[in-house]
Amino acid sequence: MDKHYKERKCACQGKRDKGVTRRGFITTMGAGAVGVAASSKLFAADRKPEEGVRNAGVKTPVTLHINRQRHRLLVEPRWTLLHVLREELGYTGAKEGCGRGECGSCTVLMNDIPRYACMTLALEAEGLEITTVEGLMKGEKLGPVQQAFAEEDAFQCGYCTPGQIMAVEGLLRTIPEPSIEEIRRGVSGNICRCGAYAHIFKAADRAAELKKEGDA
Numbered sequence: 001m002d003k004h005y006k007e008r009k010c011a012c013q014g015k016r017d018k019g020v021t022r023r024g025f026i027t028t029m030g031a032g033a034v035g036v037a038a039s040s041k042l043f044a045a046d047r048k049p050e051e052g053v054r055n056a057g058v059k060t061p062v063t064l065h066i067n068r069q070r071h072r073l074l075v076e077p078r079w080t081l082l083h084v085l086r087e088e089l090g091y092t093g094a095k096e097g098c099g100r101g102e103c104g105s106c107t108v109l110m111n112d113i114p115r116y117a118c119m120t121l122a123l124e125a126e127g128l129e130i131t132t133v134e135g136l137m138k139g140e141k142l143g144p145v146q147q148a149f150a151e152e153d154a155f156q157c158g159y160c161t162p163g164q165i166m167a168v169e170g171l172l173r174t175i176p177e178p179s180i181e182e183i184r185r186g187v188s189g190n191i192c193r194c195g196a197y198a199h200i201f202k203a204a205d206r207a208a209e210l211k212k213e214g215d216a
Contacts (some may be wrong), residue, residue, distance in 0.1 A: 060076075061073075064130060105159060108130055108166055109170050145168050152199050160190060
């Protein structure tokens with residue numbers, strides 16, 4: 001019995017010696033990994049700078065017209081208008097909500113048209129008249145839309161309110177006396193998670209009245 005066991009063991013050992021051993025496999029893989037790492041470094045060294053991401057931090061001069069003021073600054077091509085407004089210039093009225101053009105809390109006017117600042121590159125806004133919620137005030141006095149929102153209690157948490165106000169402002173600049181359906185469409189790109197829509201619609205209607213009174 002022992003003799004047969006020894007013979008079988010020797011036969012198996014002989015077969016393993018002729019093939020790939022576990023130690024040999026690990027050694028081969030290790031050598032291969034070192035070779036790949038070395039070749040990667042050589043490849044990276046041979047790459048031209050233009051092929052990398054060296055331009056990620058390069059800034060470009062841009063002139064932005066915001067709330068009737070001109071701002072000259074350097075921006076990275078990837079920066080959004082929202083980032084520049086909030087982080088570079090201090091216009092914090094525009095809020096970042098979803099960051100992908102769905103909630104509308106970052107709404108500003110560009111040539112009187114509501115736009116999502118989170119989906120607009122700062123470089124795209126050059127040469128356009130940009131209006132933020134801060135630009136609707138006259139000194140310490142609220143603008144008509146802002147006043148209407150306060151009168152009609154058209155907010156709860158208030159986070160979406162600046163974007164809602166700018167959407168209504170843009171609507172009234174295009175349609176001075178909108179119908180309820182036009183108001184609904186005008187603010188349809190702005191989400192109020194508190195559900196204050198009925199008050200927002202009333203505020204838009206009231207804002208149209210206040211603007212008309214101001215023009216009289």
